[in-house]
Amino acid sequence: MKIGVITFPGSNCDEDTVVAVERVGATAVRLWHKAHDLEGSEIVILPGGFSYGDYLRAGAIARFSPIMQEVVAHAKAGRPVIGICNGFQIACEAGLLPGALLRNASLKFVSDTVRLRVENVDTMFTNRYAKGQVVRIPIAHGDGRYHADADVVARLEGEGQVVFRYVNAAGQQAPDANPNGAINDIAGIVSAEGHVLGLMPHPERALDASLGSADGLPFFESLLARVAA
Amino acid sequence: MTRFRVAVHIVPRRGLLDPQGKAVADALRSLGFDGVDDVHVGRHIVAEVRAADAKAAEAQVRAMCAKLLANPVTEDFEIAGVNAA
Numbered sequence: 110m111k112i113g114v115i116t117f118p119g120s121n122c123d124e125d126t127v128v129a130v131e132r133v134g135a136t137a138v139r140l141w142h143k144a145h146d147l148e149g150s151e152i153v154i155l156p157g158g159f160s161y162g163d164y165l166r167a168g169a170i171a172r173f174s175p176i177m178q179e180v181v182a183h184a185k186a187g188r189p190v191i192g193i194c195n196g197f198q199i200a201c202e203a204g205l206l207p208g209a210l211l212r213n214a215s216l217k218f219v220s221d222t223v224r225l226r227v228e229n230v231d232t233m234f235t236n237r238y239a240k241g242q243v244v245r246i247p248i249a250h251g252d253g254r255y256h257a258d259a260d261v262v263a264r265l266e267g268e269g270q271v272v273f274r275y276v277n278a279a280g281q282q283a284p285d286a287n288p289n290g291a292i293n294d295i296a297g298i299v300s301a302e303g304h305v306l307g308l309m310p311h312p313e314r315a316l317d318a319s320l321g322s323a324d325g326l327p328f329f330e331s332l333l334a335r336v337a338a
Numbered sequence: 339m340t341r342f343r344v345a346v347h348i349v350p351r352r353g354l355l356d357p358q359g360k361a362v363a364d365a366l367r368s369l370g371f372d373g374v375d376d377v378h379v380g381r382h383i384v385a386e387v388r389a390a391d392a393k394a395a396e397a398q399v400r401a402m403c404a405k406l407l408a409n410p411v412t413e414d415f416e417i418a419g420v421n422a423a
Contacts, residue, residue, distance in 0.1 A: 166409055173406075202409075209411040216357050256354065256412060290355065 110333060113138045113150030115180070117171045122157035122193065122313060129313035130154070133329040142174040152189040152332055153180050155196025157249070157311055167210060167252045168198030177203060189233060189332075190305045194250055197297075197307035206300055206307045207265070208257030210250075214290025218251040222321060223288055225296050225310060226276040229269045232299050234306045236334050237327035243280045244324035246310040253289040253309040255298070265298055273297035273308050339388040341423035342395035348408045348415045349380035382418070383407055392420045 112130045114137055116123045123139070130137040138148050142160075147153060160171035171177065177199070184190045184205050192200035200206045213219060222245050227238040238244070257265070265271050273296040277286040287294045289309070297308025312325030350356040356378055363377040385402065389395035396417055399407075408415040 165407070169406065169409070201411075207411075209409050211354075211412060212357060214355060214357050216361060254355075258411070290357075 110135045110152070111138050111148070111150050112136065112332065113140045113147050113153045115140045115142060115153065115155055115176055117142045117158065117160035117174060117199075119160045119162055120156050120158035120195070122195075122311060125311075125313045126154055126156045126193070129316055129325065129329050132316055133326065133333055135329075135333060140176060142171070142176050144176050145179060147176075147179050147183060150183075152191065153183055155180070155190070155192040155199050156313075157194030157196060160195055160199065163195075163252070166198075166202070167195060168200075168202040171195075171199045172202040181205065184300075184305050187302060187304055191234065192305075192307040193313065194248075194253075194309055194311060197309055198252065200305060200307045205305045206298060207261045208255055208298070210252050210309070211254040211256050212252050213250070213254055213288070218249070219253070219288045220247075220249040221288060222247045223296075223310065224276050224278060224280075224286065225273045226280055227272070228274055229272045229299070231269070232272060232303055232306065232331075234299070234328060234331050235272055237331040241280070243276060243278075245315065245322040246312055246324055247314045247321070248288055248310045250289070250309055253291065255289075255291040255295045255309070257292070262292055262295075264301075265295070266293065268301060270299050270301065271295050271297075272299050272306065273310065339390060341386060341388055342392060343384055343386055343419075343421050343423045344395050344399040345382065345384045345418040345420075346399055346403060346407065346415050347380060347382055347418045348403070348413050349378050351412055351414050354412060380413070386423055392422075396420050
């Protein structure tokens, strides 16, 4: 399977993401932001980083990159798109996911390993996790406070679109387990149709227990499981 | 066509947690500005545009705000001034 990884000016997790894709046996396709072709990628990943220096708002300018026209068309055709960290911000700015990512409530950039509870495993991105499983995944962001209008949040919750939630070691939601003040402790969401996923944490940085955590591997393995199924 | 400088204020939507504004308000109070109830930190953008008249210049910038300059989910904007450049 071919998985495209886009490099915007200022992306800094693109190579890590390529490594993750190759680690699970998929073929990574490096895509440049000025290109107009996804080169047959079945899944497209918008990686983390600081595209266009986060000018104006994180993700606001990247959304107008030439390749984003192709990414939006890809998503509108029902094909999978994943936004990780800055990629989540870009996906929201591009209207592929509802809501927005605001400045962390602490006003501090947070680089840490956090615990997430996998709330929905019936997605093509999470089928290798167990429902309610608590995983350890790194975060590194200054603008990660997910926000959406109350009716949008209610819909996300009601439809199982909240996929990852920040929790404490006991797997419970708690104010001090939420690193950025995100509404309802939301760390990751999926689109209503189920093929666009955005999350602030970095599963591509959790591939190996000797480097802290291997809990990100099932995320990438899930992508393959869908095709095998 | 005339050149105009159109200024726009973009501010966090009222009621949304604005930690930056709160930090500034706290700092002002610690300086003795006891009358500070709240502070909102936003952006001030000046666009230099060509347009037939001031009304058209303002309309252009309003469209820019709706499409890019402001995030419709979290921010509000208001035109602060339209002046011939």
